[in-house]
Amino acid sequence: MELDVVFCLAYFLTHLGVYLLFLRRSRSFRREAIIFRYHASGFLVSSVILMLWLVTGTAGASFPGVALGTCLNAIYSLSFLELWALTKTGYSLRILATIARPGRHTTQRIVAVHRHVSDDKKLDRLRSVLTLGLVARRGAHYSLTRRGRCVAAFLGCVAVLAGTSESG
Amino acid sequence: MPLWLGAALAVLLLTVALHAASSRISAANALARLAAIGGAMGAGLVYFLMAAHVDRIELVAGLALYAFVCELYVFVFTLSLYSVSANLLARLRDGELTAKQIHSTYGSVRMVEIRIARLVEKNLLTRDGNRLRITASGRLLVDAFLRLGAAFGTLCDRQ
Numbered sequence: 001m002e003l004d005v006v007f008c009l010a011y012f013l014t015h016l017g018v019y020l021l022f023l024r025r026s027r028s029f030r031r032e033a034i035i036f037r038y039h040a041s042g043f044l045v046s047s048v049i050l051m052l053w054l055v056t057g058t059a060g061a062s063f064p065g066v067a068l069g070t071c072l073n074a075i076y077s078l079s080f081l082e083l084w085a086l087t088k089t090g091y092s093l094r095i096l097a098t099i100a101r102p103g104r105h106t107t108q109r110i111v112a113v114h115r116h117v118s119d120d121k122k123l124d125r126l127r128s129v130l131t132l133g134l135v136a137r138r139g140a141h142y143s144l145t146r147r148g149r150c151v152a153a154f155l156g157c158v159a160v161l162a163g164t165s166e167s168g
Numbered sequence: 169m170p171l172w173l174g175a176a177l178a179v180l181l182l183t184v185a186l187h188a189a190s191s192r193i194s195a196a197n198a199l200a201r202l203a204a205i206g207g208a209m210g211a212g213l214v215y216f217l218m219a220a221h222v223d224r225i226e227l228v229a230g231l232a233l234y235a236f237v238c239e240l241y242v243f244v245f246t247l248s249l250y251s252v253s254a255n256l257l258a259r260l261r262d263g264e265l266t267a268k269q270i271h272s273t274y275g276s277v278r279m280v281e282i283r284i285a286r287l288v289e290k291n292l293l294t295r296d297g298n299r300l301r302i303t304a305s306g307r308l309l310v311d312a313f314l315r316l317g318a319a320f321g322t323l324c325d326r327q
Contacts, residue, residue, distance in 0.1 A: 083316060107281075118280060122270065141264040162245040
């Protein structure tokens with residue numbers, strides 16, 4: 001097995017192992033920004049190491065091997081972050097979990113139980129887009145910044161391309 | 169450009185184009201359509217690279233690149249479809265809004281109702297009159313995510 005692939009496997013095991021054994025109990029690691037930085041920094045460091053191996057011609061390093069390692073790292077981090085975010089903030093999953101509990105669940109009851117989550121989520125997301133500099137507040141009004149317009153246009157293009165018009 | 173890289177990028181472009189075309193002729197779920205098209209195109213990529221006698225590492229690298237970009241594409245289009253933030257950005261594209269308008273144009277009740285409708289559509293819930301029941305596949309999904317949440321340590325935030 002190529003050295004770069006062995007390095008990647010060791011990286012996954014260490015990165016995931018450290019999180020599962022120690023970091024998941026930490027309060028700060030329950031925040032989206034922190035868990036994102038944990039993965040982004042790990043991805044960056046492992047990619048730089050792989051690039052250095054390639055540039056310095058370390059034994060066993062090849063362009064396809066480095067590309068494979070980088071792609072596997074990216075798949076690992078993206079999958080982890082998606083699943084982590086779903087288990088933490090997945091709105092539909094919360095609704096499903098409520099209905100999975102014993103009891104009589106009517107549409108009105110589920111709406112009543114979960115509508116406050118919608119309010120919290122909207123406030124939380126409004127704060128996030130403000131922090132990320134995608135939205136600016138001028139007095140009582142909110143509007144897109146230049147960066148926000150680019151992101152909104154990009155997401156709009158992808159939605160049109162994928163044929164996914166309804167959002168929310 | 170190496171053959172494996174060029175082939176992976178070409179197949180990616182073709183997959184996105186076919187997915188876009190399929191959305192114009194089929195009302196099927198966007199994710200299901202991508203899984204079908206992406207799977208077939210991925211198999212085609214493997215066949216092409218094997219026929220071209222590339223090294224094993226090049227074949228796997230091409231496939232990994234293809235898989236990663238497909239996953240990224242799924243992430244971005246599900247984000248544009250389901251994300252509250254993406255919805256907010258889309259609404260602000262039409263002009264500035266006050267906090268009150270943001271809340272009223274996309275009501276909390278509507279947010280819950282949309283999700284219930286999607287869960288019913290995906291056969292994770294059923295409606296029995298006014299009553300909602302979870303299906304076997306819905307229960308499997310909840311159990312899987314509860315286990316995953318316990319492993320991630322994220323469940324305590326949901327209670």
